[in-house]
Amino acid sequence: MVRKTQNMYQEKSILVSVLIFLIFRFRTCIDTITLTRPVNDNDGDILVPSVENFALGFFSPANSTNRYVGIWYNKVSEQTVVWVFNRDQPITNSSCILSVDETGNLLLDSGNLVLFQGLVNKEVYSWQSFNHPSNTLLPDMKFGLDKKTGLNRVVTSWKSTGNPGVGDYSCKLEFVGSPQFFLFHGMTKVWRTGPWTGLRWSGIPEMDGKDLYNVTYTNNNDDVVIVYQMHNSTIFSRIVVTESGTMDRLTWQEADRKWLRSVGSK
Structure with missing residues (x-):
């Protein structure tokens, strides 16, 4: 599945061209990427x-x-850093340009980078980074x-x-009885959330973030997903699969x- 996800990156890479130029100098903030900007x-x-x-930008x-x-x-x-595009394809030169060969794209307030088709309807995304996470889950x-x-x-x-390339640990949804999330080391399952109880995952008894965030579990004809939302948008909280094998x-x-670490898989 990790390989399948990487293939999705490659298939969508036609939307992005990275060109190599000179050296890093100073920051200029913009809100949209286009062919001319x-x-x-x-x-x-x-x-x-x-x-x-x-x-969003370039980093080392x-x-x-x-x-x-x-x-x-x-x-x-x-x-x-919460998301990396070219995880296993680092740029070794000192500077670059990121542009798009479609109409344009936008970084939303949620941290979701979206590509849209056409300038009129920006509600329909042809691609979004939230569908291709790196090591981090963000609110929404x-x-x-x-x-x-079929995207999992x-x-x-x-x-x-020092290397954001795809590592040894991964977390994904699997249908083993009731749907639940498993943490893998390679192909070996090392931890699981347990089924959803209606309030929390059964395997995470210490999960009690109702004062900080709200978790929604959905299982219908369209999705089997969880989404967490912060009660206070000024508080930054994230879930990370670490290099040492914890979530x-x-x-x-x-x-x-x-x-500060509040809840973990180990």
Whole structure:
């Protein structure tokens, strides 16, 4: 399934062209990518939605000179990348340009990068990053199976803190009795959520985030998915599949300027 997800990236890569140019200088915020207005690493461009919680641009992980297209928290002092486009295809030159060969795209306030067809109807997406997560689940992101298309969204760990390539751990929905999510190390199941009880996953008794977020589980003709939504949109909280093989909920504490782990798989 991880390989299938990567193939989906390759199939959609015709929508994006990455060109190599000179060196990184400074940041310029824009809100939409078009053919005539790309994200230019040479100019330090970043794509920022109206609420400014997220930013899209080029970045280098810790202790690496490779460049990646990614989305990160714009208002968190510790650079925290939540999505990477070219995970296993790093750019080794020092700068790049990101453009589209369709009508355009937009980074939503939720952190979802969407491609749309036509300038009139921007409600219909031809592609969206929320359908192809990296190692992070964000609020309002559907996690699970789209029954109509067969897309089963898989979250995969980074290879290491300095390499966002597809790592050894992954989490996805499987139908074993009742639908539930499994954490894999390679092909081996190492942890599961247990079935949905109506309030929480049976295998996560400590799951009690009702004061922080609301979790919705849907199983109908279209989807088998979970979505969590924050009660307070100014609080940043995410779920991450880590390189060490855990699935953690992390919440940003501005006073301490660090991410605190509240719930994990181990």
